[in-house]
Amino acid sequence: xxxxxxxxxxxxxxxxxxxxxxxxxxxxxxxxxxxxxxxxxxxxxxxxxxxxxxxxxxxxxxxxxxxxxxxxxxxxxxxxxxxxxxxxxxxxxxxxxxxxxxxxxxxxxxxxxxxxxxxxxxxxxxxxxxxxxxxxxxxxxxxxxxxxxxxxxxxxxxxxxxxxxxxxxxxxxxxx
Numbered sequence: 001x002x003x004x005x006x007x008x009x010x011x012x013x014x015x016x017x018x019x020x021x022x023x024x025x026x027x028x029x030x031x032x033x034x035x036x037x038x039x040x041x042x043x044x045x046x047x048x049x050x051x052x053x054x055x056x057x058x059x060x061x062x063x064x065x066x067x068x069x070x071x072x073x074x075x076x077x078x079x080x081x082x083x084x085x086x087x088x089x090x091x092x093x094x095x096x097x098x099x100x101x102x103x104x105x106x107x108x109x110x111x112x113x114x115x116x117x118x119x120x121x122x123x124x125x126x127x128x129x130x131x132x133x134x135x136x137x138x139x140x141x142x143x144x145x146x147x148x149x150x151x152x153x154x155x156x157x158x159x160x161x162x163x164x165x166x167x168x169x170x171x172x173x174x175x176x
Contacts, residue, residue, distance in 0.1 A: 032131055033103050034076035041077045053168040055160030057083055061149065065089035066175045073150060075103040080152035088148040091174035098142035104129050107153030112143030117166045120144045125153040
């Protein structure tokens with residue numbers, strides 16, 4: 001009769017305690033170049049967003065379609081909820097779009113999307129940039145598309161995003 005009780009305790013430990021014991025160190029939540037992460041995060045979370053459809057869920061995406069917004073992106077943001085992110089809109093059609101993750105304080109998934117809505121490539125769990133990281137050590141990623149999604153790390157897989165998948169987006173254009 002003791003075996004079911006021990007099995008139940010082992011299951012509880014595996015479900016509750018083990019993830020806590022094996023959790024990775026959380027990403028940094030401050031940077032000398034991010035004086036007010038609470039404001040940056042709040043601004044992102046409250047921004048107007050468009051809706052889009054992924055294979056396994058809905059997306060709420062803040063549109064960044066001008067040069068200044070694209071350069072800032074999710075810098076200094078410390079929380080990206082499941083299903084929320086940014087969509088970068090570039091001028092001129094499909095092209096190689098490169099990203100430099102300066103002052104990115106949370107791991108991100110990056111999804112490159114062509115003009116026809118097909119995902120061309122994905123960079124999963126691009127690492128956060130700890131304060132003081134030399135510029136030549138900051139994560140860089142690039143891919144082909146006119147759009148790039150930035151989502152919280154691990155969200156692309158949860159939403160079924162992978163190369164070849166089509167994402168239903170409203171019509172979006174870059175202002176500059």
